[in-house]
Amino acid sequence: MARRLRSRPTRIANCALVVCLCAVASFPVYWMFVTAVSPEREMYSANPPLFPWHTKIKAFADLLAAGQAGEWLLNSVIVSFCAVAATLVASILSGYGISRFRFRGSTLFGVLLLATQMLPQALIVVPVYIIFRGLHLLNSLFGLVVIKLAINVPVATWILKGYFDTVPREIEEAALIDGCTRLQALRRVVLPTALPAVIAVGVIVLIEAWNEYLFATTLITSQQRWVTSVGLASFIGMFTVPIEQVMAGALLFTLPVLVLYFTFQRYIVSGLTGGAVKG
Amino acid sequence: MQRRPRGTEQHLPYILVLPTLLIILTILIYPIIQGIATSLYRSEGLQPGTGRFVGLDNYLRLLKDKEFWNAARVTVVYAFWCIIGTLGVGLGTALLLNQRFAGRGIARVIMTLPWAVPEVAASLIWIWMLNPDVGIVNVLATRLGLITHNIRWLNQIEWALPTMLFVTIWKVFPFSSVVLLTALQAVPEELYEVAAIDGAGTWHSFRQVTIPGIRPTLTLLTLLVTIWSLKRFTLIWVMTQGGPVGQTETFGLIVYRTAFKFFDMGYAAAIGVVGLAISAIVTAVFLWVEQRRTEAA
Numbered sequence: 001m002a003r004r005l006r007s008r009p010t011r012i013a014n015c016a017l018v019v020c021l022c023a024v025a026s027f028p029v030y031w032m033f034v035t036a037v038s039p040e041r042e043m044y045s046a047n048p049p050l051f052p053w054h055t056k057i058k059a060f061a062d063l064l065a066a067g068q069a070g071e072w073l074l075n076s077v078i079v080s081f082c083a084v085a086a087t088l089v090a091s092i093l094s095g096y097g098i099s100r101f102r103f104r105g106s107t108l109f110g111v112l113l114l115a116t117q118m119l120p121q122a123l124i125v126v127p128v129y130i131i132f133r134g135l136h137l138l139n140s141l142f143g144l145v146v147i148k149l150a151i152n153v154p155v156a157t158w159i160l161k162g163y164f165d166t167v168p169r170e171i172e173e174a175a176l177i178d179g180c181t182r183l184q185a186l187r188r189v190v191l192p193t194a195l196p197a198v199i200a201v202g203v204i205v206l207i208e209a210w211n212e213y214l215f216a217t218t219l220i221t222s223q224q225r226w227v228t229s230v231g232l233a234s235f236i237g238m239f240t241v242p243i244e245q246v247m248a249g250a251l252l253f254t255l256p257v258l259v260l261y262f263t264f265q266r267y268i269v270s271g272l273t274g275g276a277v278k279g
Numbered sequence: 280m281q282r283r284p285r286g287t288e289q290h291l292p293y294i295l296v297l298p299t300l301l302i303i304l305t306i307l308i309y310p311i312i313q314g315i316a317t318s319l320y321r322s323e324g325l326q327p328g329t330g331r332f333v334g335l336d337n338y339l340r341l342l343k344d345k346e347f348w349n350a351a352r353v354t355v356v357y358a359f360w361c362i363i364g365t366l367g368v369g370l371g372t373a374l375l376l377n378q379r380f381a382g383r384g385i386a387r388v389i390m391t392l393p394w395a396v397p398e399v400a401a402s403l404i405w406i407w408m409l410n411p412d413v414g415i416v417n418v419l420a421t422r423l424g425l426i427t428h429n430i431r432w433l434n435q436i437e438w439a440l441p442t443m444l445f446v447t448i449w450k451v452f453p454f455s456s457v458v459l460l461t462a463l464q465a466v467p468e469e470l471y472e473v474a475a476i477d478g479a480g481t482w483h484s485f486r487q488v489t490i491p492g493i494r495p496t497l498t499l500l501t502l503l504v505t506i507w508s509l510k511r512f513t514l515i516w517v518m519t520q521g522g523p524v525g526q527t528e529t530f531g532l533i534v535y536r537t538a539f540k541f542f543d544m545g546y547a548a549a550i551g552v553v554g555l556a557i558s559a560i561v562t563a564v565f566l567w568v569e570q571r572r573t574e575a576a
Contacts, residue, residue: 021375094298098292103293124551
């Protein structure tokens with residue numbers, strides 16, 4: 001439990017430190033916003049405004065009009081949502097499987113799930129590239145969805161398993177006695193109870209797929225299939241795109257994630273720290 | 280009451296886990312095996328199978344490769360300071376947030392911002408802020424009298440890695456602080472009261488009550504941050520591509536550069552295998568040490 005502060009100087013020092021930390025934590029995000037809405041001239045001057053006195057949101061219009069940013073965002077949306085759908089299907093099934101059944105290999109399966117989390121992506125990107133090339137999955141959003149599915153399904157399975165474990169078996173037993181098959185019981189009884197975990201997984205995977213960069217930049221070659229992260233990264237080193245447009249793009253890329261994150265924060269934190277979302 | 284599985288239900292669990300198992304085996308496990316195979320060939324171009332089988336040549340080559348050993352050094356240094364920084368700042372933040380004060384809730388929300396911002400966006404912002412000529416960091420630092428001439432944060436040999444570490448810790452500390460705050464709040468108040476009665480001062484009760492109380496969390500966090508440091512790619516690649524003269528080139532980056540800039544797939548795969556082995560060993564050692572410690576306790 002939180003401790004009561006003891007003395008006045010301690011309290012003041014505490015507050016000062018908290019304010020400093022908050023400033024350092026939030027300033028870059030704030031600066032992205034300021035840069036996106038301030039005239040370029042000001043940002044490049046010797047005294048860039050710390051507060052956006054002269055806002056102009058033309059940067060956003062320019063960025064979207066120049067053509068590609070809209071496409072990039074659309075691609076990101078497609079890949080993210082498809083990845084969520086696919087991951088949920090696979091992980092609900094497997095999470096339920098290892099939650100409710102003790103079968104030969106279930107422990108090994110669990111270990112396998114955990115082991116994949118230690119895998120640095122950069123170390124499999126080369127073989128995955130070669131394999132995808134053979135399967136003609138290169139330069140396709142579908143290929144990207146497949147890779148996102150593979151990366152997220154272990155965590156998703158684990159979170160859902162943890163939550164399914166807390167759903168009392170009696171409820172399912174009742175449904176089974178009433179004549180449901182296992183899968184029907186899963187769909188009608190267990191899943192509705194496990195909704196918080198499903199939401200948590202959905203949001204976590206959505207954010208993770210939205211933020212994807214390494215495979216997106218390696219596997220996709222044509223510009224119109226770029227996702228937003230790759231498109232934004234391509235601005236670096238290019239001096240043709242004004243900085244306020246770059247920051248506007250970054251802001252458009254970041255806002256959905258921030259909204260998702262803070263709306264569903266409770267679910268995300270509970271999901272990631274271990275399944276005890278109930279109550 | 281356990282129902283004994285009959286008929287199709289006996290096979291049901293296998294069917295349930297099949298999609299996940301297939302996906303993991305084909306997309307994650309098989310590439311590892313493929314990577315090991317590729318590492319035994321000297322590739323000519325991107326075509327698989329056009330290389331000559333050279334056995335362990337690639338591995339012998341990397342043992343003599345200065346850039347490989349540089350990447351090893353950078354990886355270790357980066358991971359080490361990430362752990363210290365993330366845990367240190369995270370713990371400090373958690374301790375501060377563990378006090379009751381007005382605006383505590385808002386502070387907690389604000390402090391999760393770095394964690395929530397996508398890596399690519401964060402990289403872009405920091406590149407802009409660290410711009411030597413017009414970036415706000417140099418502007419403010421000059422105005423505050425902290426520096427006399429503009430530092431090229433991402434381009435100077437001595438500053439590139441420390442700068443990357445700063446940005447990394449900025450990005451990751453919120454997670455660490457949230458986890459540690461939960462752990463801190465789980466330490467029973469009575470233990471502190473007992474320590475106070477025994478005459479312990481702030482520092483002493485911190486050492487004797489707080490640290491042991493959150494030790495399991497600290498350990499888990501250390502493992503997580505280590506693995507994340509070994510996994511980290513996007514932030515570093517987008518900001519420095521391995522930095523001036525490889526100053527920020529970790530294993531992940533050198534594998535990527537070797538494969539996709541030099542198209543030396545066999546060699547890249549070999550480095551990848553080594554990196555993977557190191558990750559596995561680090562994790563295993565960690566888990567073993569933890570096992571020993573919890574057994575001894």
